[in-house]
Amino acid sequence: MVMWGKIATFGILKSRTGNMDIPRKITNICCIGAGYVGGPTMAVIAQQCPEIKVTVVDINRQRIAAWNDSDLNKLPVYEPGLAEVVAAARGRNLFFSTDVDQAIRDAQMIFMAVNTPTKSFGVGKGMAADLKYVELCARQIASVASDDKIVVEKSTLPVRTAEAIRTILDHASPSSPHDEEFTSPDNPHPVNKQRRIPKFTVLSNPEFLAEGTAIADLYKSDRVLIGGDEDEDGQKAIQALVDIYAQWIPREKILTTRVWSSELSKLTANAFLAQRISSINALSALCEKTGADVDEVAKAIGMDSRIGPKFLKASVGFGGSCFQKDILNLVYLCRYYNLPEAADYWEQVVKINDYQKHRFARKIIDTLFHTVSEKKITLLGWAFKKDTNDTRESAAIYVALDLLADQAEIHVYDPRVSREQIRTDLQQACEREGLVPIPDTDKRVIVHTDPYEACAEAHAIAILTEWDEFAAYNWGQIYHAMRKPAYLFDGRNILDPVKLRQTGFQIHTIGKA
Ligand code: UDX
Numbered sequence: 001m002v003m004w005g006k007i008a009t010f011g012i013l014k015s016r017t018g019n020m021d022i023p024r025k026i027t028n029i030c031c032i033g034a035g036y037v038g039g040p041t042m043a044v045i046a047q048q049c050p051e052i053k054v055t056v057v058d059i060n061r062q063r064i065a066a067w068n069d070s071d072l073n074k075l076p077v078y079e080p081g082l083a084e085v086v087a088a089a090r091g092r093n094l095f096f097s098t099d100v101d102q103a104i105r106d107a108q109m110i111f112m113a114v115n116t117p118t119k120s121f122g123v124g125k126g127m128a129a130d131l132k133y134v135e136l137c138a139r140q141i142a143s144v145a146s147d148d149k150i151v152v153e154k155s156t157l158p159v160r161t162a163e164a165i166r167t168i169l170d171h172a173s174p175s176s177p178h179d180e181e182f183t184s185p186d187n188p189h190p191v192n193k194q195r196r197i198p199k200f201t202v203l204s205n206p207e208f209l210a211e212g213t214a215i216a217d218l219y220k221s222d223r224v225l226i227g228g229d230e231d232e233d234g235q236k237a238i239q240a241l242v243d244i245y246a247q248w249i250p251r252e253k254i255l256t257t258r259v260w261s262s263e264l265s266k267l268t269a270n271a272f273l274a275q276r277i278s279s280i281n282a283l284s285a286l287c288e289k290t291g292a293d294v295d296e297v298a299k300a301i302g303m304d305s306r307i308g309p310k311f312l313k314a315s316v317g318f319g320g321s322c323f324q325k326d327i328l329n330l331v332y333l334c335r336y337y338n339l340p341e342a343a344d345y346w347e348q349v350v351k352i353n354d355y356q357k358h359r360f361a362r363k364i365i366d367t368l369f370h371t372v373s374e375k376k377i378t379l380l381g382w383a384f385k386k387d388t389n390d391t392r393e394s395a396a397i398y399v400a401l402d403l404l405a406d407q408a409e410i411h412v413y414d415p416r417v418s419r420e421q422i423r424t425d426l427q428q429a430c431e432r433e434g435l436v437p438i439p440d441t442d443k444r445v446i447v448h449t450d451p452y453e454a455c456a457e458a459h460a461i462a463i464l465t466e467w468d469e470f471a472a473y474n475w476g477q478i479y480h481a482m483r484k485p486a487y488l489f490d491g492r493n494i495l496d497p498v499k500l501r502q503t504g505f506q507i508h509t510i511g512k513a
């Protein structure tokens with residue numbers, strides 16, 4: 001029988017200055033934050049390590065209820081393969097709960113996977129990460145923990161956050177020992193002992209999974225990165241986490257570093273990936289003017305093994321919860337350390353991305369005789385990429401706002417995104433951008449569950465997410481049901497322009513004349 005957690009660390013009385021009590025083998029972990037990162041990551045750990053009890057907690061009751069729903073189609077995160085992993089482990093050694101305190105108390109290792117949005121107020125507004133949730137978690141851990149804990153940063157955080165977390169943990173935990181009752185398996189009668197002061201060590205273990213391929217990425221990571229302190233406790237904690245991942249990741253792919261290197265690697269890995277997309281997107285504008293084909297250029301560039309073929313797909317612009325936020329974080333850090341040239345360099349990656357989204361919307365408006373007022377424009381795709389229901393920072397939101405500002409009537413179809421989500425995204429984006437709320441939303445933003453219905457009578461169709469199903473549609477049927485000229489704007493270059501031109505479409509793609 002597996003004995004969960006507690007027993008391994010039972011009843012040891014030790015001061016804050018001594019070495020930590022880190023069990024040789026972790027048997028109980030919890031994760032605070034049941035989102036796109038926490039949910040899939042913990043599900044895979046539970047599936048791969050049946051001897052570890054994994055509890056994922058969240059303050060959002062609805063989200064936890066959805067994770068516990070017997071209908072696996074109702075999981076709050078859509079990821080190919082996730083439902084199968086949850087089905088295998090849930091109720092066995094994977095649990096979803098709202099009892100955050102209990103999970104913290106029981107766990108030997110606590111992952112923090114709460115969201116860290118860009119600050120929307122005060123110092124660092126629009127740039128710095130809002131660490132309020134991370135701080136709240138640290139305070140909660142400190143206030144309820146009664147034994148030593150390894151705390152693992154999973155959220156993407158600015159450099160030196162681990163230090164801040166450690167400061168909170170060390171200072172917010174009970175400062176003086178007090179009496180508490182202990183029992184042990186050998187002695188079930190409570191004995192009164194002085195409560196020990198728990199000690200904490202903080203690891204950085206950034207997540208590199210990409211949404212839509214999260215499960216495959218977790219199974220077969222390019223690398224797992226674990227940053228920790230160089231002292232004995234730090235090294236023991238690193239080893240404990242290495243041992244978990246080593247159950248399915250080859251040891252040579254598990255990289256251990258100091259904490260700050262790990263934190264900075266996550267920010268900059270995302271900045272480098274986003275930089276490649278902005279580079280190819282900047283080129284796409286030049287290709288459209290000169291007659292070069294951006295896909296051909298990308299292929300030619302990518303065949304240079306020093307460059308490589310990935311992340312060179314020109315698009316309507318990158319989205320997602322990470323790229324923009326992490327680059328803005330990096331920019332903020334550079335400015336904070338008085339490195340304005342380095343800050344401007346990275347900021348340009350975000351500016352090109354904004355330019356690309358506006359450029360796409362502008363092209364639609366200009367092509368449709370300089371106005372889309374009262375015209376039906378159908379947007380195919382709302383998620384920030386295919387195979388996810390996540391819409392954070394999706395290019396679709398910004399393209400829609402530009403078209404709505406020119407009084408278009410927007411019709412949207414996305415295979416995984418709900419009507420409520422689309423409305424909320426637009427409303428929140430208006431607030432963020434300081435725009436007036438969209439009048440007559442019910443009439444101006446219509447969300448469909450049938451793509452053919454969404455496209456009927458449209459003046460133009462714009463593809464904003466690269467869902468595979470879009471390429472498989474009967475485009476002849478769609479053409480016949482549209483207003484003429486039938487305009488098609490492929491923001492992801494997933495359709496065959498030659499064939500569609502033969503069908504009769506006026507097709508515009510990214511980076512092709
Ligand atoms: C993650 C990372 O943590 C973030 O830093 C990274 O840049 C993007 O991915 P993600 O899992 O995508 O975030 O966020 P989200 O889906 O919003 O999930 C976070 C969860 O934490 C939410 O369900 C929220 O309810 C929960 N939460 C937040 C808590 O349980 N407690 C809190 O105090 C705050």
Ligand code: UDX
Nearest residue numbers: 207208209210211311312313315318319320322384385
């Ligand atoms: C990213 C990182 O890839 C991942 O390692 C990190 O942990 C989190 O951030 P994610 O945002 O989930 O993952 O997806 P990603 O595949 O990186 O795509 C981000 C955006 O870039 C999407 O909008 C996508 O459509 C766009 N993109 C990607 C392009 O426009 N062109 C490309 O060539 C690749």
